[in-house]
Amino acid sequence: DAGVIQSPRHEVTEMGQEVTLRCKPISGHNSLFWYRQTMMRGLELLIYFNNNVPIDDSGMPEDRFSAKMPNASFSTLKIQPSEPRDSAVYFCASTALANTGELFFGEGSRLTVL
Amino acid sequence: GESVGLHLPTLSVQEGDNSIINCAYSNSASDYFIWYKQESGKGPQFIIDIRSNMDKRQGQRVTVLLNKTVKHLSLQIAATQPGDSAVYFCAENINTGFQKLVFGTGTRLLVSP
Numbered sequence: 530d531a532g533v534i535q536s537p538r539h540e541v542t543e544m545g546q547e548v549t550l551r552c553k554p555i556s557g558h559n560s561l562f563w564y565r566q567t568m569m570r571g572l573e574l575l576i577y578f579n580n581n582v583p584i585d586d587s588g589m590p591e592d593r594f595s596a597k598m599p600n601a602s603f604s605t606l607k608i609q610p611s612e613p614r615d616s617a618v619y620f621c622a623s624t625a626l627a628n629t630g631e632l633f634f635g636e637g638s639r640l641t642v643l
Numbered sequence: 644g645e646s647v648g649l650h651l652p653t654l655s656v657q658e659g660d661n662s663i664i665n666c667a668y669s670n671s672a673s674d675y676f677i678w679y680k681q682e683s684g685k686g687p688q689f690i691i692d693i694r695s696n697m698d699k700r701q702g703q704r705v706t707v708l709l710n711k712t713v714k715h716l717s718l719q720i721a722a723t724q725p726g727d728s729a730v731y732f733c734a735e736n737i738n739t740g741f742q743k744l745v746f747g748t749g750t751r752l753l754v755s756p
Binding site for chain 2: 533571572573574585620622629630631632633634635636637
């Protein structure tokens with residue numbers, strides 16, 4: 530079975546450019562999460578969706594970050610404009626299980642902002 | 644200059660040994676705990692979970708122990724194998740719904756053949 534699919538796997542861009550990261554959750558999963566992982570801060574929850582609706586975006590760093598989930602099989606995380614401190618690995622995860630922490634993570638998108 | 648990153652604690656063991664990875668959690672109101680494994684270049688992978696009304700739970704080759712008195716969680720891996728080499732994270736649900744998981748900083752496990 531296909532797991533969570535993220536693209537691109539690697540992105541190198543220059544400061545000020547727009548970055549869009551994409552995620553396809555596992556079919557049938559109704560909750561989707563975006564995490565960011567850095568050496569300095571570890572793994573941080575940015576936002577999560579339930580049934581395509583954003584439930585908690587308190588982890589989104591600032592207005593430069595936005596996330597959408599237009600349908601059950603697709604989500605985007607956009608950074609505009611990007612800054613060097615946004616360099617990180619961004620993970621998408623999904624689950625169909627209520628009352629559990631068993632999330633299924635994608636392989637991540639490594640973003641480097643020069 | 645270069646920023647200082649997290650220095651992951653590292654546990655080095657020999658193949659076949661038992662490994663114990665420890666985690667101190669922060670919130671006494673947390674009611675649910677999870678262990679994840681992250682191999683290099685991959686996303687975290689769920690290993691095992693435990694609710695606060697339990698103090699021990701066993702899986703395949705893994706056991707999680709919970710001590711709520713001292714807010715401590717441990718993951719025991721029996722007969723550690725080279726494939727167990729990874730970074731292990733504990734995560735806690737701080738009682739705001741399962742989605743709000745707070746991850747620890749991780750421990751690197753190195754298994755030598």
